[in-house]
Amino acid sequence: xxxxxIARLYEDxxxxxxxxxxxxxxxxxxxxxxxSADAAxxxxxxxxxxxxxxxxxxxxxxxxxxxxxxxxxxxxxxNLFAAEPAAIILTDGAIGPAALLQAANARSVPVLATASAxxxxxxxxxxxLAKILADSTSMHGVLMDVxxxxxxxxxxxxxxxxxxALELISRGHGLVADDVVEISRIAxxxxxxxxxxxxxxxxxxxxxxxxxxxxxxxxxxxxxKMNLKLIVHLEKSGPAGTAPTERLPLHELxxxxxxxxxxxxxxxxxxxxxxxxxxxxxxxxYILQLRGIDSTQELIARQQGEMKRDVS
Numbered sequence: 001x002x003x004x005x006i007a008r009l010y011e012d013x014x015x016x017x018x019x020x021x022x023x024x025x026x027x028x029x030x031x032x033x034x035x036s037a038d039a040a041x042x043x044x045x046x047x048x049x050x051x052x053x054x055x056x057x058x059x060x061x062x063x064x065x066x067x068x069x070x071x072x073x074x075x076x077x078x079n080l081f082a083a084e085p086a087a088i089i090l091t092d093g094a095i096g097p098a099a100l101l102q103a104a105n106a107r108s109v110p111v112l113a114t115a116s117a118x119x120x121x122x123x124x125x126x127x128x129l130a131k132i133l134a135d136s137t138s139m140h141g142v143l144m145d146v147x148x149x150x151x152x153x154x155x156x157x158x159x160x161x162x163x164x165a166l167e168l169i170s171r172g173h174g175l176v177a178d179d180v181v182e183i184s185r186i187a188x189x190x191x192x193x194x195x196x197x198x199x200x201x202x203x204x205x206x207x208x209x210x211x212x213x214x215x216x217x218x219x220x221x222x223x224x225k226m227n228l229k230l231i232v233h234l235e236k237s238g239p240a241g242t243a244p245t246e247r248l249p250l251h252e253l254x255x256x257x258x259x260x261x262x263x264x265x266x267x268x269x270x271x272x273x274x275x276x277x278x279x280x281x282x283x284x285x286y287i288l289q290l291r292g293i294d295s296t297q298e299l300i301a302r303q304q305g306e307m308k309r310d311v312s
Contacts, residue, residue: 003031004132006054006087006110013128017121022090022111023101030108032086032129042133043125045118048076051083054125058091058118065097077103085109091118131192134184135258142203143181143193143226145174146283150193150226152181152262153279155234159269162205164234167276169203174223175213178203183228185258191228230286231255231264232279 010019032053043054046061068076077100090096093115104111141154142165153161169175177195186192201214201222214222254261265282
């Protein structure tokens with residue numbers, strides 16, 4: 001199960017959100033686990049009905065607690081800690097009531113404070129947790145930004161993936177990752193691809209060795225990340241007698257990655273074929289399909305119209 005800790009959350013976000021510790025660091029090593037697919041369940045406003053793992057208390061939430069006195073206030077605080085929150089974050093520069101801080105210290109629940117607004121803290125931490133606790137995998141290929149679309153180029157070793165990527169870069173497109181592509185499912189319908197830090201900016205081309213794309217082509221030739229939308233698989237022509245690649249595919253091909261179906265296109269590799277032009281055309285055609293324009297279906301409809309006219 002994917003997990004992190006409040007200590008790491010603090011280290012990664014302290015400067016951005018201006019977080020500080022209130023009292024002891026008790027419980028900061030307790031893991032924060034992703035028990036559901038939605039990061040919204042991990043951090044949010046004070047919620048005693050569907051409690052979040054990280055409770056964010058702003059001025060309104062603290063005013064709600066202050067409305068009670070004596071046994072009533074103690075019961076509200078007891079209900080808050082009954083769900084065993086991983087941490088409590090005080091926002092808007094608010095100071096928590098002494099009874100709340102004492103209960104947190106007794107139960108070893110870490111308390112953080114910040115002058116940032118509650119909604120900004122929640123938004124930042126939800127995005128942070130969605131990424132750090134996302135399902136992830138690694139794939140062999142080259143991830144490119146082609147016309148604003150994240151395209152993963154796959155194929156067996158030596159088929160020409162890196163050479164194709166180099167030509168695409170020279171045509172103004174961007175490199176995200178070569179050889180190893182780290183893919184994370186950061187949302188229900190979003191796959192994000194990144195490059196491992198060790199390989200960032202590098203592209204290996206047979207005969208040329210390792211090229212630093214940022215140094216050769218400039219800052220605009222690389223991208224830190226892209227959402228994966230399309231897979232282009234390069235396929236060598238098989239030996240005689242094997243089934244050829246379908247010339248006019250009538251059904252969409254997909255590939256499952258982390259539970260998501262990603263559109264897949266197979267481009268046969270042969271001498272004399274301009275793969276960069278073919279890939280650009282495939283991306284443009286896919287963008288049109290996303291807008292409801294399908295050239296194959298248009299041709300089929302036109303043929304059916306001619307057949308009906310001939311019959312009549």
